[in-house]
Amino acid sequence: MTVEVSKVYLLDVATGEGVEAELRDAIEQAQIDDWAKHWIPVVLAAIQDLVARQVPRADWPQSLHWNWPKKITRVQGMLAFPGFSVVAQGVTQGLAQLDLTRGCQEPGQKGKPLVYVEYLEVAPWNRSELGATPRLRGVGTVLLTAAIALSYEEGFKGRIGLHSLPQADAFYRRIGMTDLGPDPACQNLRYFEMTVEQARAFFEKEEGR
Amino acid sequence: MKFERSKEWWMARARREGDAVIGAGLLAFDPIPEERPASAPTAVVEETRIAFGRFVNLMRRRRGFSMERLAQVADLDASELLVIEDDxxxxxxxxxxxxxxxxxxxxxxxxxxxxxxxxxxxAGFRQEAVRFAARSEAVHKLTPEESSALEAFVAVLSEQEPKRVK
Known part of the structure; x- marks a missing residue:
């Protein structure tokens, strides 16, 4: 499998400068290694900080309630699925895994094929929820943009769907996705879908304001 | 798949993202509560389980170990020690x-x-476990009372097993 690499740009929060990054249309062993070697220790340190500050468990960011052994197995299994990764400054900054076999749920496009974002996660040092100032901004947007671009390439006209993490709900609404409410089949995560029109608007908003 | 846009195009979108935390899918969420087996543990099991978490916590602190250090010494995963003490x-x-x-x-x-x-x-062992859990407080500094509760419980844990594998 050859990996296609596209040049993208992220925002370095500290300097306000653009940082060149690679959008790769696969998750490879290097990404799994980065995840295990670089992402996990940062999350662990954040958890230990929460414990030290005696922050009640209920107030932790939701993504910290991980079942680690299961997660490790699942992430290792990602090599076999279509996915994207963002690499900058020599390390993996974000990962997404996609499923091309599902159908739409939004009434206007029910049953039509879409790109379902099975998993999307940004490196912990780029997330504001863990307390520190994020390092790079735009990683999540690049991965989402890639999912929509893939949807076009597959002939799905930009349609994508995903189950949002609670802290990400507002973002998906802001970029114009339709909120189809909590999904009891998915631990009540809210299901969002992007329609053909919404995808077009997403790409057309050239300056994005 | 190739996808090329100008630097400005990407920068505008990165700025628009702001401090939003973007994530999707159960694997990114993956809360432990729903991962539990369907059969809820009985109250008895829970009582001893509380004692287990406290026991690990107090023994670790009595030795002055951080979780990482204990993980290293016992050849365990620090993240698992964390959930043992906390969940x-x-x-x-x-x-x-x-x-x-x-x-x-x-x-x-x-x-x-x-x-x-x-x-x-x-039942005696269970009672000891419950008594120990009730006497110890997991989040504060090891008090003299906790120390003695721990000592007593270690004695219970050690004595009653006839053939201990070293």
């Missing part, structure tokens, strides 16, 4: 319990019972 519903791996028993030099069988991996057949 009463987490059922540890048998290997983890064996390693902890070895490190703390207490009976493996007893610690297995405490962790909820094996049933204790005597």
């Amino acid at each position: 009463l519903h987490y059922v540890p791996e048998p290997r983890t319990v064996f390693k902890l028993a070895e490190t703390f030099e207490v009976s493996q069988q007893r610690l297995m019972q405490l962790a909820g991996l094996a049933a204790a057949n005597d």
